[in-house]
Amino acid sequence: MNQASWALVPKGRWIEVAGTPLTSLDAELKAALPGHRDLGSQGLAGVINAYSGVAVDAPHARWWAFGGGHADSSNNGLYRFDMAQMRWSIEQLPDNSANWAGANYVDPYSYYPPAAGYARAHPDSDVFWDEFFDPDRPAASTGNPVARHTYNGLIYNPDLQEVAFGVRRMWRYSLRTRTWKRHTPFNTPGATYSGETGYGGAAGWTFWDEVTHRYFFGPTENYNYSRWWSFDTDDQSWKWEVVTPPAWFFAQMVRVDRKLVSFPNPQSAYGTFPPRLVTYDLDTTKWETLLLESNLELSRCYSEYFEGMILTYVASRQRYVAAFRYDGDGDGAFEYRTFEIDPGTLELREAPEYEAGAFGGWHDLVKNRFFYLATLDALIYVRKGEENLRVFRLP
Template sequence: MLKSTLLSPRLWLPLVGLTVLFAACGDSSSTPNEPTNASSSSSGAGGSGGSGGAGGEGAGVTLPGPDADWGTGSDIGSLEGNVWTPGRDENGLVNADSWALVPGGQWIEVNGTRLDALDAEVKEKVPGWNDYGSGDWSAVTTAWNSPAFDPEGSRAWWVSSGGHADSSNNGIYRFDAFRMAYAIEHLPSDTTKWSEAYKSASTFTSCPESSAEFDAAVAAGTLKEENDWFYDEVYWDRQPTARHTYSGVVYAPKTNELVMAVRRLWRYSRDEGKWVYKRLPAMDWQYKLGEENLAIYDEYKDQVLVASCGSNGPWSNTFDMNTSNWTGEGTSWNGWDWNGAADARFGDLVGIIKVPEDPATGQYAAKGLYQLFNVKERKVVKSGTVQYADGLSAVDFPVGDGGAGMVYIPPLDRYWVAAKTKEGKLGWFELNPTTEPWTLGRLVQDGPTPSLTEGNTLVRRRMLWMPKLHALVFLGVAEKNILVYRF
């Protein structure tokens, strides 16, 4: 029997260390207060670039598509210490001669790349807009969120990030590596239309007016699994509410869409410049896509593989983009052992590790499990428990770190892992996949290493390998410039 509720506690560990946070709110449609009738997949070839589109409230913003190469202008910008100011051509592309200034083998700060610099533009395009959360732009990047990534297009997106009381900002913001700049992909909702009840809500994931519509449909027995009401949409324009996205947003190049498998599954068409589809994980929706989501896109079958650990325990399924149905196929990273795991994809392979925890913290302490999953073959090709090097051991890691991130570095054939240390700081480690079992050791880097705001160690997918740049990009936090590391 379907039951309605707004309470969605987040479990850090099974039976241990329970932290209850309340979540909810978000959706999409071109017509306010009417579910979209758009087809489940957008038209147009992948990688064509967003055309903006006429959407409804908070419609898309026309922006460039993927850029194939550097600019050819003469402005080289400047390099002062470890801070690079890019020189760009008349089209906004960073000039090749400017990129040549950037030294390899160290982290370099890219001047003028703060995400919060978009604040003035958003307020100009949406007069009266305000983020009613406690964290403002910072929370878009730090409130249990991570971006979707397109390695071939050399770009990434923060999608409806924020959530809970942290941020009400449900816009989409894109970083283009060949421009070394953030831009608005899709405007956030017009907050001047919101009710006082929603503006003052303790969680912006759940919209009370939308919840009321959902409850009414449940009571009447008319609720539909697709494109109907749910608590996770803004009542006044039917766009998704801001939410903790964890690692649950992916880019689908075949249809040029952003897919968010959090709370519900949502599809954003870049060609149409609007949200076009939404679907419950099942009619027994409760808790299934609530927390700690980890989604992977399979371009061979055009499917999204997703697992999440929520209040009722782990759940996993696969969404077929062609049929708009859940297939019933689970994932290999489903279960408490992978709750809050870090992941990194390169080619067909996805490396996943659940960072170890001090065994003294209890029987549920993470053991340092890893797996290597082949997307094309749909199977785990390697798995095990890490061994340690450089005097490192499981006791060096605290319990309950769900914010670890990792990235594969092709020139080194290594993974770099960033995770919380016992001292509460962001620590850097190297994971060697050429040993059996894989070896986790300390990572020694030249010069300063990336950091977040004080006390923040949540990294997840913000470390991105850009193959066309042969460089690593660290998106960091909204109030800091991004960092690059050339190889």
């Protein structure tokens, strides 16, 4: 893609870019690892589809995917998409499943049994079941993280040139050395690692603060009472944080300047109606709730289990674009509706101009795979691993 070809992209509607699914790498992957087999049910598509997000390098219009886990995919490779080339590539190959023979490695594929067994037998070690540690199979003992749902927890750090996440333990992939490094929260031995000792669960966020050189990890997306925690990359210290209220139901969160801004699903059961923004100031460490003016009716808000909140910030318009299930027609369908939030007037209005219905609509497990690229003034939507990229060039 270049300036001339981008100028040909129509504005104000979603387009689908042919030949851009993650699964387009399947042949290349099998050629690089002869005999490799994904033990999960979804194959390569499951890296994205299994409750996983992406790590975005917005200035360079590229992003990374790492995910899978549970029954969906055992693939723990790291994959990169570059909009300049409009294609996926392999950043790091996954571990070879042939090396796991006899390890009793079955669903969930975010749990490696030999590592778990070692942690139980050696309670003072820092080994945990989220890594490939295997004394009996040296070829399998790579020290790489096992596949897992990354939710919104995957992030690109431009200062340290790495991709990181805080799902379960903290893992950092150096784009310079092409190696993984792990950190156990609060230096807790793997055998006793838990929510009270920093276990990040499997549904949190990760943010990087370039001023304090700290990573922030939030396990609060799925009504998890475990607290936020942070890691200082300068002195390797850990700290408990209070970034959001102790518990709420599903939400999405984005960073805008020095604030983290979250939009919980509007409903009554968990105190998120009227609709609101919840903000956290990285400098003052204070959070606040901003109630929004809207025409939403509580009776039409979806009150069942729901983790399909969608949110991004469009800097060129100084607006948020959000989507969630709402019974707008009053027929009980609770279809996805798209909205725009004005942070200046604190108004939420329906915004059908951003609807993605022509390409399958919003997806309940999209996580942070819907985002804005300022360099292109466009919205990007990575819907599923087996589907093409969606692009919305702003008018």
